[in-house]
Amino acid sequence: xxxxxxxxxxxxxxxxxxxxxxxxxxxxxxxxxxxxxxxxxxxxxxxxxxxxxxxxxxxxxxxxxxxxxxxxxxxxxxxxxxxxxxxxxxxxxxxxxxxxxxxxxxxxxxxxxxxxxxxxxxxxxxxxxxxxxxxxxxxxxxxxxxxxxxxxxxxxxxxxxxxxxxxxxxxxxxxxxxxxxxxxxxxxxxxxxxxxxxxxxxxxxxxxxxxxxxxxxxxxxxxxxxxxxxxxxxxxxxxxxxxxxxxxxxxxxxxxxxxxxxxxxxxxxxxxxxxxxxxxxxxxxxxxxxxxxxxxxxxxxxxxxxxxxxxxxxxxxxxxxxxxxxxxxxxxxxxxxxxxxxxxxxxxxxxxxxxxxxxxxxxxxxxxxxxxxxxxxxxxxxxxxxxxxxxxxxxxxxxxxxxxxxxxxxxxxxxxxxxxxxxxxxxxxxxxxxxxxxxxxxxxxxxxxxxxxxxxxxxxxxxxxxxxxxxxxxxxxxxxxxxxxxxxxxxxxxxxx
Numbered sequence: 001x002x003x004x005x006x007x008x009x010x011x012x013x014x015x016x017x018x019x020x021x022x023x024x025x026x027x028x029x030x031x032x033x034x035x036x037x038x039x040x041x042x043x044x045x046x047x048x049x050x051x052x053x054x055x056x057x058x059x060x061x062x063x064x065x066x067x068x069x070x071x072x073x074x075x076x077x078x079x080x081x082x083x084x085x086x087x088x089x090x091x092x093x094x095x096x097x098x099x100x101x102x103x104x105x106x107x108x109x110x111x112x113x114x115x116x117x118x119x120x121x122x123x124x125x126x127x128x129x130x131x132x133x134x135x136x137x138x139x140x141x142x143x144x145x146x147x148x149x150x151x152x153x154x155x156x157x158x159x160x161x162x163x164x165x166x167x168x169x170x171x172x173x174x175x176x177x178x179x180x181x182x183x184x185x186x187x188x189x190x191x192x193x194x195x196x197x198x199x200x201x202x203x204x205x206x207x208x209x210x211x212x213x214x215x216x217x218x219x220x221x222x223x224x225x226x227x228x229x230x231x232x233x234x235x236x237x238x239x240x241x242x243x244x245x246x247x248x249x250x251x252x253x254x255x256x257x258x259x260x261x262x263x264x265x266x267x268x269x270x271x272x273x274x275x276x277x278x279x280x281x282x283x284x285x286x287x288x289x290x291x292x293x294x295x296x297x298x299x300x301x302x303x304x305x306x307x308x309x310x311x312x313x314x315x316x317x318x319x320x321x322x323x324x325x326x327x328x329x330x331x332x333x334x335x336x337x338x339x340x341x342x343x344x345x346x347x348x349x350x351x352x353x354x355x356x357x358x359x360x361x362x363x364x365x366x367x368x369x370x371x372x373x374x375x376x377x378x379x380x381x382x383x384x385x386x387x388x389x390x391x392x393x394x395x396x397x398x399x400x401x402x403x404x405x406x407x408x409x410x411x412x413x414x415x416x417x418x419x420x421x422x423x424x425x426x427x428x429x430x431x432x433x434x435x436x437x438x439x440x441x442x443x444x445x446x447x448x449x450x451x452x453x454x455x456x457x458x459x460x461x462x463x464x465x466x467x468x469x470x471x472x473x474x475x476x477x478x479x480x481x482x483x484x485x486x487x488x489x490x491x492x493x494x495x496x497x
Contacts, residue, residue: 035127035169042133048123049141052148055116057279058109058291065113066279066377068291069308071444073106074159074482077475078447079315079459080437084300084307084348085468092309095482098460098473102483110159111485114152118166121149126169136200143198147209147217150191151277151379154221157184158448161229161481164495177494178484185225192218201252206271207280207376212246212253216276216380219243219388226395227452228477237396243389246382247407255382257414262327267359270376274383283359283374293373294360297442301347302333304367310352311441313464319438322416328441330354336367348468353442383411383439391432400428408432411439451480
């Protein structure tokens with residue numbers, strides 16, 4: 001079954017919001033007045049956990065969370081994402097051209113969604129000691145709060161660098177400044193170490209993080225901490241260790257690769273063994289439907305789509321042929337008059353993503369596609385854990401071991417590619433990073449891998465001259481981070497320092 005995260009008036013009373021209060025459709029009126037009374041009841045603590053997921057899931061106003069393509073705005077500098085030159089895509093083009101501004105409204109979806117989740121997570125963590133109920137059930141809720149807080153900060157710190165760090169429900173928003181990147185990592189690591197001890201090995205409801213999810217996310221946090229900007233190289237070994245714990249216990253956690261890559265994107269395989277952490281959506285209620293699917297990732301001229309995002313030409317051209325490429329991209333478009341148009345003859349002359357169509361598109365008449373979908377959106381999957389281990393182990397030990405080759409080759413073989421062998425350490429690491437880009441194309445992860453490995457300038461230099469969006473700003477590390485939003489600095493001038 002799927003979690004249906006709908007919220008009652010009880011949740012509205014529980015949501016503690018600081019900067020983001022006005023961005024929630026529920027319009028709560030401030031902090032819980034008497035937590036010692038409210039949080040005695042287990043149902044109230046559970047309700048706050050549900051509200052925590054609301055932030056990252058999204059809302060009916062499309063103003064926060066991961067439901068729409070706006071959450072990827074800060075990631076458009078990567079070569080797996082680009083957009084059209086005209087229309088209302090200016091916010092995406094700013095990041096695609098490395099010419100960002102602090103008043104970019106689309107980037108606020110990620111900012112608001114993550115901070116909504118964090119502020120509710122702080123309530124759960126801070127007041128759970130008051131709750132009367134089964135200890136294991138309370139621990140599960142607290143573990144989820146630590147996981148979601150770390151997950152949210154991970155997106156924020158990778159996108160903005162120095163950010164406001166809220167770790168207490170009593171923090172006064174206008175009194176907090178920007179915390180350094182290393183401080184944010186300390187909080188994330190502490191949260192995930194706690195989460196893996198508090199969360200069960202499996203959850204009764206889909207979409208909730210488990211012990212294995214905490215270990216998997218921690219492996220990626222360590223991997224990223226080891227790269228730019230912190231360069232704490234000892235964390236490579238920690239990343240490999242955590243990823244290996246997930247791999248060695250995949251049977252306990254219920255994880256594994258699906259045998260066919262294209263099944264990952266079919267609704268009948270939602271919340272499969274490959275899904276480690278996914279957001280749940282329900283098309284019965286437009287407020288909770290998934291909007292990256294359908295029109296957002298379809299061409300406007302040929303299929304009546306929105307042209308929000310598609311793939312850069314050189315990334316597509318260098319993508320290895322095989323069933324994974326066939327399942328990832330759509331290269332022929334069926335127009336409303338029954339004409340089939342190859343992408344080379346289309347208005348944008350680009351392939352588009354096929355991953356996000358099932359459940360939103362009638363392939364016999366794509367022009368009638370919706371932007372609503374009851375999809376389960378995978379934000380972390382098992383293939384990524386395999387690739388994290390392969391890279392981290394090689395960097396930690398100086399050469400790939402048999403387990404690293406096995407991890408990489410599991411992903412490659414499933415993609416229809418041959419196994420690799422006999423590579424130098426540098427060749428192997430490059431192969432893993434390439435593989436991760438292809439495997440997770442369009443899933444919002446490529447940009448973060450490029451900045452932690454400082455490959456942005458190299459990849460940007462490979463951008464085709466046929467791209468609609470050209471590069472304006474610097475592709476060096478001084479321009480990796482998004483600017484702190486003007487709207488937040490207006491509310492709290494301390495964030496401008």
